Amino acid sequence: MVDTERIFNYRVLGGLTGLFSIKNGLFEYPAYLRWAETEDGDRILDSGSAFGSIFFASRSYKNLDLISMDVNYRMSRSAKKVKKILDYFSQKNKRYVIGGSSSQIPLDDASVNRVIDHFALVYVQDRKKTLEEYRRVLKPNGILIVMPAENDIIEAADSIFGSVNIQQQKRDFLYPVALKIVKK
Numbered sequence: 001m002v003d004t005e006r007i008f009n010y011r012v013l014g015g016l017t018g019l020f021s022i023k024n025g026l027f028e029y030p031a032y033l034r035w036a037e038t039e040d041g042d043r044i045l046d047s048g049s050a051f052g053s054i055f056f057a058s059r060s061y062k063n064l065d066l067i068s069m070d071v072n073y074r075m076s077r078s079a080k081k082v083k084k085i086l087d088y089f090s091q092k093n094k095r096y097v098i099g100g101s102s103s104q105i106p107l108d109d110a111s112v113n114r115v116i117d118h119f120a121l122v123y124v125q126d127r128k129k130t131l132e133e134y135r136r137v138l139k140p141n142g143i144l145i146v147m148p149a150e151n152d153i154i155e156a157a158d159s160i161f162g163s164v165n166i167q168q169q170k171r172d173f174l175y176p177v178a179l180k181i182v183k184k
């Protein structure tokens with residue numbers, strides 16, 4: 001018997017999520033990378049990356065380490081497929097896919113220059129733990145971009161990072177409140 005619910009959940013919804021991630025990657029992430037003052041040579045963590053949006057965003061860079069991390073196994077599996085295809089066509093930048101939760105990131109202390117969290121932290125219950133993890137993995141002067149940022153995210157970020165720079169909507173961004181935090 002055909003399992004229509006399963007097909008709908010995994011094929012139709014999964015496909016739509018994939019299209020959104022590609023759209024985000026192509027049209028919004030380049031702006032986030034610029035906003036995060038990304039430079040060639042940087043190592044960047046895309047937390048809650050779904051299908052690997054960060055992989056689509058790096059056309060204007062040659063030498064980034066791009067890490068796509070998601071807690072959902074199916075998302076990471078899809079991101080690996082995207083990585084394989086993009087690796088075949090372009091050797092510019094290195095792409096990595098890791099499974100993991102933002103509340104326990106499987107990366108060393110002070111090992112990344114930038115963290116981008118686009119519509120992931122809003123789904124997390126213990127936001128403080130995730131923000132502490134972002135602080136741990138970021139190098140000094142590393143930059144974290146979080147969007148959207150609800151009030152409790154702003155308060156938690158303020159207590160963990162000392163101060164937050166809240167930027168209102170720019171032309172490039174769809175969402176009204178975003179955080180840009182420079183780790184001291």
Ligand SMILES: C[S@@+](CC[C@H](N)C(=O)[O-])C[C@H]1O[C@@H](n2cnc3c(N)ncnc32)[C@H](O)[C@@H]1O
Pocket residue numbers: 020021022024025047048049050051053069070071072075100101102103117118119120123124
């Ligand atoms: C709305 S999607 C955003 C996808 C992507 N950032 C983008 O902009 O296209 C949210 C993603 O966050 C992931 N996620 C939720 N909680 C997470 C956590 N604690 N750690 C890592 N990923 C998480 C979900 O599995 C999902 O793929």
